[in-house]
Amino acid sequence: MTIGCATDPPAQPEGWDSAVALRPAVDLDGRPDVVEVDLTARVEELEIVPGKRTPAWTYDGGLPGPLIRARVGDRVIVNFRNELSAPTTVHWHGVRLLAEMDGAPGHSQAETPPGGSFTYDFVVLDAGLTWYHPHVDSAVQSGNGLYGPLLVEDPGEPAALGDELVLVLSDITVRDDGALEDPDVGGNLGTLFGREGDLLLVNGRVNPVIEARAGLRQRWRIVNAARSRYYQLAITDHRFTRIGGDGGLLEHPVETEMILLTPGERADVLVAPRGAPGSTLSVRWVPYDRGYGATFGRPEVEAFRLRLADEPAAEDEPLPEVARAIGALDTAGATRVDLKLTLREGPGDLVMGINGVASWEAEPLVAAVGETSVWTVENTMAFDHPFHLHGFFFQVLGEGGEPVRPLEWKDTVNVPVDGGARFVVRYDNRPGMWMFHCHILDHADAGMMGMLNVVR
Template sequence: MSFKLVLFAAGLTLAPFALGCADEALPSQPAGWDSAVTLREAVDKNPDPAIVEVDLSARPSDLEILPGTTTPAWTYDGGLPGPFIRAKLGDRVIVHFKNELPSPTTVHWHGIRVPANMDGTPGHSQPDTLPGESFTYDFVASDPGLYWYHPHVDSAVQVGNGLYGPLLVDDPGEGEKLGDELVLVLSDMAIAEDGSLEDPKTGGNFGTLFGREGNVLLVNGRVDPTIEARAGLRQRWRIVNAAKSRYYYLAIAGHEFTRIGGDGGWMEHPVETDKLLLTPGERADVLVEPRGAPGSTLSVRWVPYDRGYGTTFNRPEEEVFRIHLTNEPAAEAAPLPTIARSIEALDTAGAKPVKLTLTQSELNGEVVMGINGVPSWEANPLMAAVGETEVWTIDNTMEFDHPFHLHGFFFQPLDESGAPIRPIEWKDTLNVAVDGTSRFAVKYDNRPGMWMFHCHILDHADAGMMGMVQLQQ
């Protein structure tokens, strides 16, 4: 994987203080500006600066998510989301996990290129971690970017109950600060008026087909929080969609997002967009410059996204969180450096074709989903070899979009001609639209083992839209 970052500011020498001088204070955000969305940080108990070693437990916890009520959530370390694990590029990450739930579970490190036996795929990469048991995850943070962790046993239920958390891998060589940083874990939860969790099987077959969305939108475990900001000061949002089914389509009236990266770090170059789409499992690295009258409030809104039959019908926009602008006059943001990453397109000459069709059927009155007409529990693994390059073509025959996720490996999305989609980026989750086809190229590095792929609408995965790649030496 070719990785090179290029940062420069026109007319300036790139240096830590290139954008200011010693006798001129740079404008800053108000004190405590991000306190409403502050994440709990994991405690690193290893003094070695190149090792991040933490304890992590999955356990039931009663949380006040809606005012005046408590919800019996399933949590990592008693909070929602799980603790924020932060590492540097190249660090060794050790997580001593204990299962204090009443059910088996595992931890999957979504997007991280871990060894197969650290991937958290039950029955393939590791056995279930039973109630009262422990398992130690040990891997190297080999790629910069935002990742996340969640279970892979009864995934829709366990993630829906609150089991998810962020993991950020910083690149010390990234260069100049691009904006004041927020890590935002977006999700939702199905909570009744009395605070109890709604039945995870609500809606029956239609609920499975639709993908069950929660009725409460959450940002870092909070409902509609407000951050403080000074108008004109650029912010860098590192966002993960940890919802089990909901597509997050974000908009701020009169504003644009500058998307500089996604699943596998930075893209070739930034892209401007007035709305930002994150399917379940996807991440985005975006720059935002809040603007408005002093004292005014901006609304960051969830916009209905048409991901298939009925998914936008009679659904209003909803507020996700707010940005309150201080009474100070607008600041002038530092000039934005040119942001670029050199990514070499994978050579697909002679690549092995892999063709998959996403399908549904019915068995004994229950919806069954599958790949090539076969549910996961009946499927044989695809065979692949270390060093091999494959081109996957995924056809969707259903009336719903599917966010397709490949464990353990980044890939490059391709267009209809087989050329890389520009700007090139490394992905691990890719949307396959209704009656549509998505393509990507993947090259397997030397991590043999069994690797899962599935729809990241977790109700769909649990209903059979899942398979395995057996990677051999």
Template sequence: MQTRRDFLMRATSSAFLTTVASRTWAEPEPPQSRLVARQASVQLAPSAYPQTEIWGYDGTMPGPLIRVRQGGRVVRRLLNDLPQATSLHWHGLRIDNAMDGVPGLTQQAVATGASFDIDFVAPDAGTYWYHAHNRSMEQVARGLYGALVVEEPERPDVDRDEVLILDDWLLNQDTAQIDADFSRSHDRSHAGRLGNFIATNGQYDHSLDVRRHERLRLRLVNAANARIFELALSGLNGWVMALDGMPLERPQPLSDTVLLGPGQRADLFVDVVAEEGKTAYLVRVDNGEGFVQSAFPVMPGSSNARVNMPDPLPPNPDMGAPDLAQARRLRLHMGGGAMGRLRSAVLDGERRTFREMAEANQFWAFNDMIGMTDAPLAELSLGEPVRLEIVNDTAFPHAMHLHGMHFHEIATDGTLGPLRDTLLSYGGQTREIAFVAHNPGDWLFHCHMLSHAESGMMTWMRVV
């Protein structure tokens, strides 16, 4: 089992498995293909350890990379070959509500041996991902996820386009098997299920050969149950081009670190500036110390040198700002968890003390309500602008994900931040977001620290 020290920045490039992964421009999607959720064994840990039993789409880790052009159709038949019912959510995509994959809200869970037909048009270019949304704390932790890339109509000026899915796994240190206790009260009431084995694309020693002066597009996806990734560059100069799939108005130079909460994504353009024979790194920062998340050994030869800032990515449709003066005001108060001040809340229609909540393994509440309710947080009219105040009255961070729509954060001076679909909120913070309710249907709003969602942090909105 790897230790934190194994991934110090002084690690040499010889410690990493070298792979080459060039990408091609997306071909048209086939009329229909299968996506099978099934059990499999993969070599997650080093070769001295046995293979790890996972649940994966088509038995791979991560699941198949799906690439489609903007405006293209994604057609899949999800087949469930697991011992549990499952479903499939397309995270960040503004698609038809019937394709959102939330059991009990948009569809029934897909039973063992059954199938579900997926068919939607991808309206927005950007980096998205798909993952299980039934018993998601367990099923995502076992490996049920993959990336969906929706490509711009014209190829951006980059040499390479690479997807890096970041995750942590909670493994037994002797057997390298996934810890099967998914109901641990500590995980549910504290920071969530944190793994002891950190990987990129299912590889603990992820590495890509590069050439000096190459410009890479790195599509970063945080698929972890609860881990917040703080990331920096070494031997690379970079810009943040898009967040949660949505392009920024102007590229933002990456001079410090970028934070990715669970479910969040970032598109970086990076130029390789490390010398030939050296290694550049995507660095993970933990408690002020740097560890290698991905390595980029610099091979002989060089690409055409670029010194210019990249042009912005083209905007997606319907990225306009809501009218804040006309916006409907809503409030979401997050309470509970260990070291919190929640004394009681409503669970299954009855008010319970916090002790009674803990006995039911439920620890969190939104507006004094635990888990999904019969009535939505709000019923919104199509096209209605909304301002939602989110009060994190807990001791822990939460990654609040809104299905089906993107939002802007409202700064203290009233300006609007970039479009996101997941907001990382730290304990004690009050944040405000604004969006236009442009997508009809019933949309989940929940914490993407998935053990928090399982233990109370879920609600929903209806757009009619």
């Protein structure tokens, strides 16, 4: 038995993260710079609601899929097998890989049929939390449970930022008999709003409890994997320190009272819980007004809890400097891309589009390797849209064309009602066809999607 001494640093309670622990992917390759894993999409009966068995769509039988860990510069090999009854692909959201590994069916790779397999092989160039999900019938397949995290670590990051948690946020609806909700529930109105599940999920669990020691920082690396739900999180009398986002660390940290994540976005935040020993803090989902009816009659919901250890508050180490040198992209001479997010009126199924054209009717945009473009995305609808560009990080611009501070690399940006978003992107040497779309996946499947052909 080891007895701690007075000089032992304070620590989180034993088993503090067990309620949200993610299954690690098993690395099959012994080389230090290669991560090789097997990944299988299949239906598995899970107990999402106590006492009910739900046939969820899963990666490797769990919800979410396994946590794949790699370091910057590693080669990642994923031996994917499809045991579903439908074709699928795997898109690696936020990874700057080659187009043929991006999982965009009909453009960068063929669909993987039932019983088929595909090997994804790419190098991870950037630190940060990324994630994986399908790009065939995306709203249904992701909504049924197909999503998982990929964390790329940078050994050069400052130490002692906080005890780390990867948190995959999503939602799902389970019927009284344990079955999943009909993916087309609500018809055109469901598509217009974007279908949200009744149950909030944190790493596949409903309202889990994380143990904590008052005064000790925790580092939450969060991804919003929901098909449509915006996640806005708050803790009464607490503030968050956001140190990173989609593409890794920010230029410098910022403090905020709430964390807002549109579908597809990531956040890297520090939180130091405070309160009486033995008390519980509620981490609440706060409705976000993303358009007509989005907050009407909707109460705040407890997403998960922090239970403080029954011992005095600890004094944490001082926060080390967290800064990243990010150069602003030069917009002088940049080409322009002007897009409008649109809704087509008429009978039949709801059809959305970009510049009035549904994705299945649209011609690709064309750009050249080495080109810099300023994109202006205008929203003509009564709902916000999270706009995602595959394959490339960009920098968001303010109304005057100046970069938004603190600088950060993004791949998903919110386009508000009666407004727009502007960003600048430089196409590095990875030619091919790249998707861009609304990451409310019901909207993408309804036509709000397009392709960018980057050529040499």
